[in-house]
Amino acid sequence: MYTTSANVAERQTAPPSLAISTVIFALRPSEASGRPTLWLPLVRRIREPFKGLWALPGGPLTHSESLPDAASRNLRETTGLAPSYLEQLYAFGGLHRSPTQRVVSIVYWALVQPTEAALADESENVRWFRADKLGDLAFDHNAIVDYALWRLRNKLAYGSIAYHFLGEYFTLAQVREVYEAVLDTHLDPANFRRHIKATPEIEETGEYLQGGKHRPPRLYRFTGRPGLDPDNRSTP
Amino acid sequence: MYTTSANVAERQTAPPSLAISTVIFALRPSEASGRPTLWLPLVRRIREPFKGLWALPGGPLTHSESLPDAASRNLRETTGLAPSYLEQLYAFGGLHRSPTQRVVSIVYWALVQPTEAALADESENVRWFRADKLGDLAFDHNAIVDYALWRLRNKLAYGSIAYHFLGEYFTLAQVREVYEAVLDTHLDPANFRRHIKATPEIEETGEYLQGGKHRPPRLYRFTGRPGLDPDNRSTP
DNA sequence: TCAGTTTTAGTCATTGTGACTATAACTAGC
DNA sequence: GCTAGTTATAGTCACAATGACTAAAACTGA
Numbered sequence: 001m002y003t004t005s006a007n008v009a010e011r012q013t014a015p016p017s018l019a020i021s022t023v024i025f026a027l028r029p030s031e032a033s034g035r036p037t038l039w040l041p042l043v044r045r046i047r048e049p050f051k052g053l054w055a056l057p058g059g060p061l062t063h064s065e066s067l068p069d070a071a072s073r074n075l076r077e078t079t080g081l082a083p084s085y086l087e088q089l090y091a092f093g094g095l096h097r098s099p100t101q102r103v104v105s106i107v108y109w110a111l112v113q114p115t116e117a118a119l120a121d122e123s124e125n126v127r128w129f130r131a132d133k134l135g136d137l138a139f140d141h142n143a144i145v146d147y148a149l150w151r152l153r154n155k156l157a158y159g160s161i162a163y164h165f166l167g168e169y170f171t172l173a174q175v176r177e178v179y180e181a182v183l184d185t186h187l188d189p190a191n192f193r194r195h196i197k198a199t200p201e202i203e204e205t206g207e208y209l210q211g212g213k214h215r216p217p218r219l220y221r222f223t224g225r226p227g228l229d230p231d232n233r234s235t236p
Numbered sequence: 237m238y239t240t241s242a243n244v245a246e247r248q249t250a251p252p253s254l255a256i257s258t259v260i261f262a263l264r265p266s267e268a269s270g271r272p273t274l275w276l277p278l279v280r281r282i283r284e285p286f287k288g289l290w291a292l293p294g295g296p297l298t299h300s301e302s303l304p305d306a307a308s309r310n311l312r313e314t315t316g317l318a319p320s321y322l323e324q325l326y327a328f329g330g331l332h333r334s335p336t337q338r339v340v341s342i343v344y345w346a347l348v349q350p351t352e353a354a355l356a357d358e359s360e361n362v363r364w365f366r367a368d369k370l371g372d373l374a375f376d377h378n379a380i381v382d383y384a385l386w387r388l389r390n391k392l393a394y395g396s397i398a399y400h401f402l403g404e405y406f407t408l409a410q411v412r413e414v415y416e417a418v419l420d421t422h423l424d425p426a427n428f429r430r431h432i433k434a435t436p437e438i439e440e441t442g443e444y445l446q447g448g449k450h451r452p453p454r455l456y457r458f459t460g461r462p463g464l465d466p467d468n469r470s471t472p
Numbered sequence: 473t474c475a476g477t478t479t480t481a482g483t484c485a486t487t488g489t490g491a492c493t494a495t496a497a498c499t500a501g502c
Numbered sequence: 503g504c505t506a507g508t509t510a511t512a513g514t515c516a517c518a519a520t521g522a523c524t525a526a527a528a529c530t531g532a
Binding site for chain 4: 424426427430431434446448449450451452
Binding site: 016017064067088091095102106147229230 | 250251252296297299326327328330340380386465466
């Protein structure tokens, strides 16, 4: 790698290096209330700069990899999961993001469905954190997470993205809990139901979720497709 | 530059190179109807690949330049203008965008106010084109322009961006013409007026535009700030 | 002075939405 | 087996936003 062996003079003239990072969101029941809350996995830095601090999963872009493939690989390597939603967030290229060299990071954000296996996929250097209790991260990663949260909330409020947090079948209350967790608000169940039922991408199934200590709710299914990013446009 | 002197084997292992491109929009009266239409400047390629074809203005990222600075420089070098609005569009990184090497392009899009000077800033290798009549461009630049158009229309419909096409003072009819040109629709003047007057960022001035052959319209002023991209967030 | 033009104000019906009430359908505990 | 507790689901009401439309106001040019 030319960046590790370069001296200061060489780094001045070398082109900015290119990295891919990924902000990975999942919902997980809070220990306290049991309601779902937003979590994301971070990786501990094992070398300078910012050695010991937590950072977003990422790494250099391989020559034969597309950008979303690199982001998916990040995701799989840190969580063992495949994304149910993946979208480019932003390219961060400020001059002093890293103290040692000029790095341009193309950041993706993803939603995953947390299985028991995935959240157990932790180690000394990979840990899940509540999105609202992160502490100080390496580089400009706090700002990146803030922006990813802003985008997630925007997409949730205007787009049809909540379903990617959930499995194939879900109740309307589960969808509402996603909204309440991510947007940190309380929503009226009756109005929320009316709103969701007006969107054509939600299909009623004949099944009901049994086992609760109350009237069994109907199960629904999401039939829509993800948005139309340049990455997803060609695939029909 | 290591990319021009590299042979095939070296290109396989070298990191993907990084470029900045810019989609620059301006409104200009159509010759036929006199109504404003959307135009953008392109640059003729003077070397392979795609030699002779038209392409988006762009170039490599200088070591000491931030991403929006590089985009602004593109813009100034091809149009002689400063952007009234500049926003990151997307990072395009497909494996085969360029037939000769792997290039990742971080693309910005901009709005400029066309002065007479600017549109005269054409040459053999720089020309303005109507956005709906571009022909075949180099690389994946047709897809990039399509996506930029989609973003522009979205921002126009939901955000407060139309005013960056106009000068400091404008009539509501001029704003409406921006919407009609970009979205390619007809809008009822009375309803449009009501809609605009409901947004608090538009300030009524005491001035009127004289000289038309009809009732002189009041002049307005835009008092809002651009959005909150990561690039613009720190600047208060 | 009048015809032609655009600006500006206002009405009316429809739709979307927040607040709220009421009933339905289940479980748990007695 | 009955009842209280809980959530699901349906519906009402007032209000805001919006599309279609009518009409008056204020200028120019003939």
